[in-house]
Amino acid sequence: MSDLSRRFILGGSAFAAAAAAAPRLNLPFLFESAYAQSASKPMMFLGAEALTGNWDPTTHTNLGQLIFESFVFGYLTRCPMKASNPEELVFELATAVNPIDTYTLEFKLRDGVKFHDGKPFGAEDVKATYEYGSQPDRPAQWYPGPVEVEVVDRLTARIKTEKFGYPASLFYYLSSFLPIMSAKDVADKKGLAAHPNGTGPFKFVEQKGDSTIMAANPDFFMGKTKIPGVTYKFVGDTTTRTLALLSGEADIIERLEQEQVETIAAKPEFVINKAISVENKYLWFRCSKPPFNDVRLRQAAAHAIDRKVIQDIVGISGYPSQAHISPVKFGYVDVPNFPQFDPKKCQELLAAAGFPKGAGLPELEYFTSVGFYPKTKEYGEAITEMLQEQGFPVKLTVLEVAAWGNLLYDRPGGGAGHMIDCGWCTGSPEPDLVLRTHFHSSSKRITGIVDPELDAALDKERNAASTAERKKILQTETLPLIAEKVPSLPLFTSVFIHAMNKKLEGVYIYPNGMQDVNKATLA
Amino acid sequence: MMSTEDVVSTAQAPPPAHAADRSIVARICHEAWGATGFKIGFAVFVTLLLASLIYPEVSPLNPTKMSIPEKFIAPVLLGPHWSWLHPMGTDQLGRDVLLRSLIGLRYSLLIGVSTVVLMFAVGCVLGLISGFRGGLLDTAIMRLTDAQLSIPMVILAIAILGVSRPTVLSIVVVLGLSGWPLYARVARSAAQTERKKEFVRGARVLGASDWRIILLLVAPNVLPPIAFVAVLDIARMMIFEAILGFLGLGIQPPTPSFGSIIADGRKYLINAWWIATSPGFFLALTLVSINLMGAALERARNRVYGGER
């Protein structure tokens, strides 16, 4: 654990230096597979989440669809987020990034890339994509704010943020996150929603029942993949996914739990891939209504929960990180004042808040989901018991995913219940995709928290002049302040577990579950 | 709240001619008691009932308290790690499977039996009236049955159980609502056959009211076969409750019902088969015991009446 964070501290370099040095890796495995036409089979991937059916990448927050997009679309850069080098950026549709000034970031683009419909890729596509995707009314609103993109020439685009008052450097890591759409499609939203058209290694063929069928793109700029096609199939049940892999119906499956991993690992024909993900699981407090509008009660609850017990329950699916962001995010540190299990402190805080031993507290409803995240019901029961032990009158309600999803977000007057379980997973090391989204009063998605001190700390880190300074502010001010205010309690960082048939070789799995099969083979 | 025995004894309602004669019931019971099957069934059922009522109260273990280091302990002699403290092993959170199954048995019996009583009562009343009266009333009741029958249980379940936290009562209502048409249809078709029979016609000629005839002449002949299906239905309702749990609409934790134990344990079936299997074991045991008693009573009844109907 400390091993990881040490690397982060060592990796602290100025933004300009990082921009100049890190992304030198210019797609190392380029063109290698161009003429390889082996007898590889199409790959069958079983996903745990159903796709939304609207192919516009800005319309959803669906992890399954992000995986789909990583096959079909291209990105300016990709961020492998390897624990050994979390800040590495690999150029894809971009070939260079240059900071011009605080509010301008210039991307040089790759020449000769074509969309699946034949249209050549250029700066106008970057402009269309970024200006559209950063609009505040897009449901997948991951961005710090709107942008303007200036088309300098056919292969040069400049991201400008001055008008909107925040530094453009934020788009450094965000460049690995938004799939590049064709300007033609962005102009025709219905087409965009109806047919995915990217520059990626696979073309969308058809939707057949729960299967989304893709075929290799012969004009892919890195060369046609050896695998002739990929099928994303939604299978909601973990046991069924496991059985499908074991019986040879699937080649690769995701979202496994300890027990299934043990079963699969015992068989020599399969390999397990484990990766610390960008997803933290949290216990979110509804901070805009009593009783958790009182920071002391949130702290008391945080001190009542022994995260070791939760770790024991989730087993290999969890990694005991100690911050509100995952260890593969920019700026991660083991926050020193992270709330620890401490019943005595919990009782003091309860008494100070006017509820000694929990007396006088209303019944607290705690929602969790079952069927998507590993072990939610199991550790939900454990958390309920630990809170009850300290006097919190907690009632756990386990909902199926759709019902839970409806209750998830903050509403005027406070979201449903008092606590809710949820993870947050974004395909970029950019920490603001979590922090600002949830803890700044302009967004406050689940917690509904409005706290001027938090706002100030978040603005300060966002507006930092350099990456090094930003990291320092994050680690010494912002993250400790969030840990102190506990608008949500991070329970652990998810470890994404994929299992695959040994015949499938050369797959890289990103920490948000996206896959790179550009040079993979499947015998 | 009716117990399981009541359901069974409904099947043994004495034939009309002797309706007032209580000693008939005693004779049947005496006759049945002589059968080995009845004794076994009775012994098993009483043991189960007592175990589920007493064992959890006296056991030093806590059914909801989790102890993660002790998770996945196998049943005695059936795995690499086992302990006499947990005769049927422990579950994914280190809780005793035997204890939870026995508590689950209480909830599941409660759900199963009350649901069946509800379905049986509603279904048979409507079915008997429908079959005996015929005409417009029959048509109306039967079409209502069709309509109810054709609304899938799952939809009813998400509509009713999705509104608020599912409770035993709301689950019973959902299952009962989706199950009564079966009884209505079967009762109706039997009542139709009955009403053609001599003694019913005779009673009519003698001026007995419809209600009287249904209650005293038709029902006792029609209900026993249906009651046997009802006994099986108790088990089926316990399983349906598990399906609700499977869809996330079951009883909420930490209450252990068979449904929630099976639905949660399903994930671990490959590694720890005993978690999801033990409720099934108790379910089978309960059913076999009820059925053994039921079958013995049925035979006794037939002997008492010499096969006459």
Add this chain to the structure above:
Amino acid sequence: MFILALLLRRLAQGVVVVLLTTLLIFTLLRVVPGDPVRLIVGGMAPDNVVEEVAHKMGLRDPIIVQFGRYLGGLVRGDLGHSYQRPKSGAEAQGGAYNDPTRGEMASVSDLIMERMPLTLQLAGIALVFALLISLPLGIAGGRWPGRWPDTLAFAAGSVFVSLPNFWLGIVLALVVTVQLHWLPSIGYHGISYAILPAIVLAVEISPFLIRSLTVSVSAIMREPFIEAGVVRGLGPMRIVFAHALRNASVPLLNLLGIQLSTMLGGVLVVEYIFDYPGLGQLTVNAVLQRDFPLIQGIAIVTSGIFVLINIGVDVLAATIDPRLTE
């Protein structure tokens, strides 16, 4: 002739029943918590976007107006469009988009028709298996009450009914498919994939058939006409097949008609476990995704099927035993 009249009358009533169920299901699904629009636009979309889309889709009109609109479509065979499922991309690419929110989504009737044959096939195989299990056990049990065939029928019924379908499904898949490699079962690439799921379904419904057969056959064996048959010199098995079965078939038919409804509950779970791409799996996913038009469409189509089946059962019962209709 009276059979034809009965059929016509029942069909007319059937239409009324389906209409009634449609209204009921329609209303039920609209009072269910869980706003489908929220799921369509994504969790983080601001509330005004949700309202905008909801208005555009007509979801904020009074229920009766929505129902009228829906019924209008239903008459034309249009069950609406899924909220969540896209049309096949190839189709959508060249198509013209008349309606911005719906044109690109798959039509509910297409989705159902695509899955229906698979589920019918599964149900058909399951029914055959169920009868193969139940007929011998049930008849033998009823023929020799209190003897070992009766005990066997009774034991089989008790064990079968205690096996939760998802337990049995997983165990079968694990043993037969994964360990022994005898039969494939996860997914669907041909009829062999339907066998294990069908066995699970058959095990689920057969206890009721066995039970009902045993009870009816044994009851009929005590009827005077059976003894008359014996007096007339007919062999006991002959009597069973010629008379007892005929008489036992009416309650059995009734039960079968209703068991099909039970089977749908089983189909949901079994298809989900085996990843069998039929109507049941579609339903579970539609429920989990709150895809209301799809849930509604499935519910209405299945209710139509039940009504038809039960009409069929009544007509058949009336043919076997004409006393039932007078």
